[in-house]
Amino acid sequence: MLAAGTESLLRQAREVGAVELGRFCARISALLQAEDWGPDTLDALRRLFLIVAATKYSRRLEPTCVALLQAALCSPRCPERLQLLCAAVLREMAPSDSLSLSCDHAQSSRQLGLVASVLLAQGDPQQVRTVGQCVIKVLESRQSEGPSLTHLLPVVSKVASLAPDALPEEQTKALSKRLGDWLRYASVQQGAAHASGGFFSTPRARQPGPVTEMDGSVATDFFTVLSTGQRFTEDQRLNVQAFSMLRAWLLQGGPTRRGATDADDRSELEGSTVSVLSAASTASHLLPPAEWLREKALEYCQRLLEQSGRRALRKADSDLQKACLVEAVLVLDVLCRQDPSFLYRALPSLRALRTRLCGDPACARVLLPVAQFFLHHGEAAAVDADAVCQHLFTRIPSEHFHSPVLAFEFVQFCRDHLLLSGSNLDLLRTSFPNLFKFLAWSSPALTSEFVALLPALVNAGTAVEMLHLLLDLPSLTAALELQLRLLQAASERPLWDASVKAPGCLEALRDPQAQGLFQHLLRAKASGTVERLTPLHQLLQPLASCARVLQCAQAVPTLLRAFFAAVTQFADGALASQLALLLLERSDSLFQVEGYEADVHRVLSSEFPGLCRLHPPLVVERAKELLEFVGSLGGPRSTGHMLTSVVWAIGEYLSVSWDRRCTVEQINRFFEALEALLFEVTQSRPSATLPRGPPQVITVLMTTLTKLASRSQDLIPRISLLLSKMRTLAQSPAVGPVHGEDDLGAVRTRATELLNLLKMPSVAQFVLTPSMEVSQPRYHRDCNTALPLALDMVSRLLEREAGLLPG
Numbered sequence: 155m156l157a158a159g160t161e162s163l164l165r166q167a168r169e170v171g172a173v174e175l176g177r178f179c180a181r182i183s184a185l186l187q188a189e190d191w192g193p194d195t196l197d198a199l200r201r202l203f204l205i206v207a208a209t210k211y212s213r214r215l216e217p218t219c220v221a222l223l224q225a226a227l228c229s230p231r232c233p234e235r236l237q238l239l240c241a242a243v244l245r246e247m248a249p250s251d252s253l254s255l256s257c258d259h260a261q262s263s264r265q266l267g268l269v270a271s272v273l274l275a276q277g278d279p280q281q282v283r284t285v286g287q288c289v290i291k292v293l294e295s296r297q298s299e300g301p302s303l304t305h306l307l308p309v310v311s312k313v314a315s316l317a318p319d320a321l322p323e324e325q326t327k328a329l330s331k332r333l334g335d336w337l338r339y340a341s342v343q344q345g346a347a348h349a350s351g352g353f354f355s356t357p358r359a360r361q362p363g364p365v366t367e368m369d370g371s372v373a374t375d376f377f378t379v380l381s382t383g384q385r386f387t388e389d390q391r392l393n394v395q396a397f398s399m400l401r402a403w404l405l406q407g408g409p410t411r412r413g414a415t416d417a418d419d420r421s422e423l424e425g426s427t428v429s430v431l432s433a434a435s436t437a438s439h440l441l442p443p444a445e446w447l448r449e450k451a452l453e454y455c456q457r458l459l460e461q462s463g464r465r466a467l468r469k470a471d472s473d474l475q476k477a478c479l480v481e482a483v484l485v486l487d488v489l490c491r492q493d494p495s496f497l498y499r500a501l502p503s504l505r506a507l508r509t510r511l512c513g514d515p516a517c518a519r520v521l522l523p524v525a526q527f528f529l530h531h532g533e534a535a536a537v538d539a540d541a542v543c544q545h546l547f548t549r550i551p552s553e554h555f556h557s558p559v560l561a562f563e564f565v566q567f568c569r570d571h572l573l574l575s576g577s578n579l580d581l582l583r584t585s586f587p588n589l590f591k592f593l594a595w596s597s598p599a600l601t602s603e604f605v606a607l608l609p610a611l612v613n614a615g616t617a618v619e620m621l622h623l624l625l626d627l628p629s630l631t632a633a634l635e636l637q638l639r640l641l642q643a644a645s646e647r648p649l650w651d652a653s654v655k656a657p658g659c660l661e662a663l664r665d666p667q668a669q670g671l672f673q674h675l676l677r678a679k680a681s682g683t684v685e686r687l688t689p690l691h692q693l694l695q696p697l698a699s700c701a702r703v704l705q706c707a708q709a710v711p712t713l714l715r716a717f718f719a720a721v722t723q724f725a726d727g728a729l730a731s732q733l734a735l736l737l738l739e740r741s742d743s744l745f746q747v748e749g750y751e752a753d754v755h756r757v758l759s760s761e762f763p764g765l766c767r768l769h770p771p772l773v774v775e776r777a778k779e780l781l782e783f784v785g786s787l788g789g790p791r792s793t794g795h796m797l798t799s800v801v802w803a804i805g806e807y808l809s810v811s812w813d814r815r816c817t818v819e820q821i822n823r824f825f826e827a828l829e830a831l832l833f834e835v836t837q838s839r840p841s842a843t844l845p846r847g848p849p850q851v852i853t854v855l856m857t858t859l860t861k862l863a864s865r866s867q868d869l870i871p872r873i874s875l876l877l878s879k880m881r882t883l884a885q886s887p888a889v890g891p892v893h894g895e896d897d898l899g900a901v902r903t904r905a906t907e908l909l910n911l912l913k914m915p916s917v918a919q920f921v922l923t924p925s926m927e928v929s930q931p932r933y934h935r936d937c938n939t940a941l942p943l944a945l946d947m948v949s950r951l952l953e954r955e956a957g958l959l960p961g
Contacts, residue, residue: 167201167208175205179219186222191233199239206246213247220244220252227268228259241268248275257288266292267305274312283320286313290325293332304391311399318406327443333396333403334443334450340377340393345385365390368471369464378454379478380461382471400451401485404492448489452496455482455489459503463510476520483507483523490531497531504528508542518550519560522567529571529578543578551588552678555634558599561592565603579610586611588678590623594631595702597709604713609720615682617721618732622684622740624713625754626675629687629745631706632697633675668693691745698747707750711757718761722768730769735776737762738783741796759795766803770812773803777820780804784827798854801828805858809865809923821866828859829876836883853904856880860908861922867915874912881905 170178182202185195206213226232227240244253255273260266270285289309310329313320321329344362365373365381373381379394441449462479466472486504490497508524511517525542532539546564554560568582568589582589589611593600612620623630671690674681697703721733737758744751766772773780783800804824810816832855856877863869884901911918 163204164208167204170205172214175213176216178202178205179216183216183219183222186219186226189229189231191231191236196236196239199236199243203239203243203246206243212250215243215247217252220247220250221254224253224255227255227272228261228265230261234264237265237268241272244272245275248272249277257285263292263303264305267309270306270309271312274309274316279317279320282313282317285309286317286320287322287325289313290321290329293329304388304395307392307395307399311402314406315402330403330443330447333400334447336389336392336396337400337447337454338376338450340389341387342373342377342381343387344383345387345390367461367464368466368475370467371464375457375460376453378457378461380458380475397454397481400454401481401488404448404451404485404488445493448493448496451485452489452499455486456500456503458482459507462507472516476517479507479517479520480523483520483527487523487527487530490527494534497534501531501537505537512542512545515549515553518554519557519563521546521550522563526567526571540578540581543581547581547585547588548678551585551591552676555591555595556638558596561596561600562603565589565592565600565607569603569607583611583613583616584680585678586616586620587623587680590627590630591634591676593709593713594627594706595634597627597631597706601709601712605716608713608716609723612717612720614724614726614729616680617725617729618736619680619682619684621714621717621733621736624710624717625740625744626687627710627713628698628703628707628747628750629691629694630675631703632694632700632745633672633690635697635700635702636694637676686743688743691743695746698745703747707745707747707753710750711753714754714757714761718764722764725765725768727769727771730765731772731775734762734765734772735779737765737796738776738779738800741783741794742786755795759799762796762799763803763806766807770807771815773807774813774816774820777808777824781823781827784824784831798850801851801854801858804828805854805861808862811923818866821862822869825859825862825866825869825872828855828862829872831855832859832876836880849898849900852880852901856901856904856908860912860918863912864915864919864922870912870915874909877905877909877912881909 178198178201182195182198185198206215223240223244227237227244229237232240244250244255253272253276255269257266257269257273260269266289270289273281273285289306293303293306293310310321342365344365346362362385363383365377365383367373368380368382377390377393379397381390458478459482462475462482464475466475483504486496486500490500504524504527508521508528511521511524521542525539525546528537528539528542531537550560550564589607593604668690671685671687674685675687675690721729725733741755741758744754780800784797784804807813808816808821808824832852835851835855859873859876863873881902884898884905911921
């Protein structure tokens with residue numbers, strides 16, 4: 155969350171209009187033209203950057219201002235802070251047609267880095283190539299003194315990611331060699347302190363000491379990013395930057411040119427006439443550049459693995475150890491994929507690392523790249539990756555669900571490695587209750603990730619249990635919130651909504667029955683069983699107003715749509731029937747969160763007809779449950795979306811044409827139940843407990859009753875009388891204040907259409923219950939409008955031929 159002051163500044167920046175921005179640019183232009191490098195210019199450039207960066211669209215600056223910004227960026231007299239701001243403003247304007255910058259304008263490596271960052275932001279492929287070649291030439295010059303090269307390595311990494319083929323082969327090989335040197339041969343002495351020049355300063359006092367390890371001991375091996383000191387030398391800074399770009403360079407830079415060139419270099423080495431002794435002492439230096447870099451990268455990563463086992467003296471250093479450990483394992487993974495011979499050299503260290511990490515809860519994040527490594531190389535190294543994955547899916551979500559960074563990386567790991575490779579898919583599917591803890595706690599950030607993951611998680615064996623858990627997701631969030639509040643150590647508690655107090659929940663959980671339901675909701679693996687969680691919902695109700703629970707409830711409809719989109723691809727009749735029954739049962743047993751029930755009902759009501767279309771006989775198979783559902787929908791519950799959906803499905807599929815088991819007795823029972831429901835819905839005296847029925851429900855009930863009557867023609871007189879009463883009721887002034895005129899018009903129109911249709915029972919049966927041959931190739935795909943069109947057509951025919959009708 156942004157602070158109130160920051161939000162206010164951003165809002166003000168977005169509200170700056172074009173005229174005001176023009177006047178502000180004129181003021182900045184005057185300051186830059188006068189070469190006023192004072193605090194007023196610094197403050198003005200900061201404000202300009204905020205204005206151009208605060209909006210999604212590009213701001214248009216005056217050409218004079220843009221030209222002066224470029225001139226200040228390349229001026230040797232302009233202070234570094236002002237040049238940084240000039241470059242930032244010009245990057246925010248990209249792409250721009252008014253730039254005249256060139257790498258030739260830069261007079262130092264720092265300026266070159268800033269100019270290059272502006273040019274790369276333009277996105278011009280030719281410009282990317284030009285920048286890459288210019289920067290590589292500077293790096294090739296092997297400047298051991300003078301301007302720092304640390305400003306240029308990020309530019310090279312960016313060029314390699316934007317256009318790997320933009321760097322010439324020879325220059326790429328040269329840089330790979332230098333990267334290896336910077337990784338392995340940085341100084342192990344700290345940087346010298348600046349001499350004060352005082353009388354008592356002596357050369358001996360200014361001698362730098364050796365770098366140290368994280369635990370405070372003197373380093374006995376080469377320098378790495380985990381080496382510590384008071385000051386650092388230039389080559390040590392290059393060492394750190396080389397490691398930061400190493401993985402990207404291996405993937406996109408030098409290693410893409412493996413093959414013929416490396417083979418040629420190797421053949422030159424093997425064909426040389428140097429003596430055996432000389433070759434043994436210089437073999438590593440004579441390796442081809444790409445192999446040289448990989449060799450030094452392997453040594454560097456193994457050194458980091460050793461350093462990560464030391465006990466850091468500060469928490470910040472401990473966090474740095476974990477971050478470097480993640481990167482080191484990822485680099486080792488790349489190295490072993492590019493050269494399998496490295497696998498057997500790296501394997502002992504990684505096995506020891508895996509054993510150490512599995513017993514250290516604080517290093518859970520590092521286990522992800524370790525698991526990735528063993529998934530890629532476990533078979534070749536005869537290592538069982540299942541044990542690492544089992545530990546991941548069993549322990550990490552349960553213990554670290556409240557870590558947003560770990561949650562995102564864990565879900566990405568599932569998507570990128572388990573799904574693409576297809577390995578451990580069964581483990582992934584059975585562990586979905588644990589994975590859903592990440593989703594329940596961080597639903598806004600992870601909803602799109604789980605929408606992509608759901609098709610792989612759900613199958614015929616987990617669909618029913620997963621749908622229950624999706625519907626219970628807000629209550630899972632509340633249970634996780636409660637679980638965190640039960641932690642004794644305050645330092646271990648993540649932030650929660652402190653405005654919500656739940657002392658009663660903590661007391662109620664001591665009840666054995668509540669504990670059983672609580673443990674079921676927090677289970678780690680799919681159990682194959684379903685528990686009715688209504689008692690637990692009541693216990694967790696005080697937490698329903700938590701912000702995190704509300705956010706989770708808003709994500710559930712999107713997840714439900716993704717779930718049904720996946721299920722309908724493979725569901726058979728039995729599964730469709732199970733899911734339809736689940737929708738009926740769960741429509742009235744949801745966790746009571748504000749707006750949640752209405753949102754879920756909209757989704758379930760749209761998916762229920764799809765399940766019926768998938769398996770039409772389910773209406774006959776679930777006749778008992780459907781009758782119970784309809785019979786329980788009197789009163790205030792009769793206005794929901796689910797009612798409309800269920801009643802439509804009954805009218806559409808309760809027919810012998812869809813299932814030969816359908817009987818007249820079944821049709822009659824449904825007719826009586828729906829007739830009673832229609833009577834309740836159309837009560838003319840609404841109250842707080844009996845709201846007026848919406849016209850959609852009334853018209854669907856009338857249409858379904860007419861459909862049933864056309865299939866059991868003894869009911870036609872009965873439905874005709876009912877429709878006549880409905881038409882009369884809709885014309886009554888007494889119901890005017892209750893229903894709007896448009897609603898009454900819709901009811902009158904539908905009642906008239908259906909009455910006209912029933913005057914010709916054979917036509918009614920054809921229109922309302924078409925045969926399979928007619929209904930399958932539906933030329934009008936929208937079934938919601940097909941029936942009104944047919945009714946309107948028949949009504950017009952009946953009106954024109956009224957004199958020919960019998961009776």
